[in-house]
Amino acid sequence: MSTGTERPAESAARHNYIVVEGPIGVGKTTLASRLSASFGSDLLLEGAAENPFLEKFYEDPKAAALPTQLFFLLQRARQLREMKQEDMFSPVRVADFLIEKDRLFAELTLDPDELNLYEQVYASLTIDIPRPDLVVYLQAPVEVLLERIQKRGHKHELYIEAAYLQRLCDAYINFFYQYSHAPLLIVNAADIDFANNEDDYRLLFERINQVKSGRHYFNPTQMVF
Numbered sequence: 320m321s322t323g324t325e326r327p328a329e330s331a332a333r334h335n336y337i338v339v340e341g342p343i344g345v346g347k348t349t350l351a352s353r354l355s356a357s358f359g360s361d362l363l364l365e366g367a368a369e370n371p372f373l374e375k376f377y378e379d380p381k382a383a384a385l386p387t388q389l390f391f392l393l394q395r396a397r398q399l400r401e402m403k404q405e406d407m408f409s410p411v412r413v414a415d416f417l418i419e420k421d422r423l424f425a426e427l428t429l430d431p432d433e434l435n436l437y438e439q440v441y442a443s444l445t446i447d448i449p450r451p452d453l454v455v456y457l458q459a460p461v462e463v464l465l466e467r468i469q470k471r472g473h474k475h476e477l478y479i480e481a482a483y484l485q486r487l488c489d490a491y492i493n494f495f496y497q498y499s500h501a502p503l504l505i506v507n508a509a510d511i512d513f514a515n516n517e518d519d520y521r522l523l524f525e526r527i528n529q530v531k532s533g534r535h536y537f538n539p540t541q542m543v544f
Contacts, residue, residue: 336449336450337354337413337451337454339414339454340417340455341508342459344476346459347457348415349514351364351414352364354413360413361405362412363399363414363416364414365394370391371390373475374478377477388425392421396418396445396448398414402449417451420494425437427483451501453502454501455527458492458505458507465481504527504537506536506538507539511523
């Protein structure tokens with residue numbers, strides 16, 4: 320049985336830049352890391368632990384929202400510019416962030432004046448950045464996300480509240496309802512374990528390889544074997 324660790328050449332040729340997205344705790348980094356290993360590709364991670372303002376934000380959102388968002392924006396824009404400067408004919412690149420998602424968080428956390436400033440910086444930093452040719456959007460209910468967040472125990476996430484997480488999930492749903500910049504695979508990630516279950520990962524890996532264009536859904540709880 321395939322374990323999903325091989326490097327399928329035809330898929331690598333089809334998807335040069337894959338992004339895994341979704342709310343906090345849904346498994347973005349885990350899946351992106353596994354895909355990167357399967358494709359033998361470069362991996363771009365957003366590096367939340369590097370943000371010196373993040374813990375302060377979760378403790379007091381109003382006081383630290385703007386520096387938190389600007390740090391992330393500068394970090395992500397720099398990563399994408401560096402990626403663009405590299406050889407675009409190298410194997411698949413996989414990232415656990417979509418630059419547009421930065422604005423979702425900004426709209427949730429910044430007051431109008433701060434958002435206006437943020438938008439100006441965003442517009443100047445995101446000109447001509449690389450766009451993915453496949454986005455994998457992971458979804459799960461808030462209670463599942465909170466359980467996973469508590470289980471992994473990252474210090475800067477201990478202050479996350481269910482109400483904030485629900486607003487974030489709603490923002491993601493609204494964003495991807497309108498998203499049309501790349502092929503999109505929407506995954507119900509509530510009941511699958513692609514970190515530890517090889518069958519779950521293999522099924523999702525195969526589905527990712529099948530997506531060529533348009534909008535698609537992967538809901539393993541509805542699959543019959």
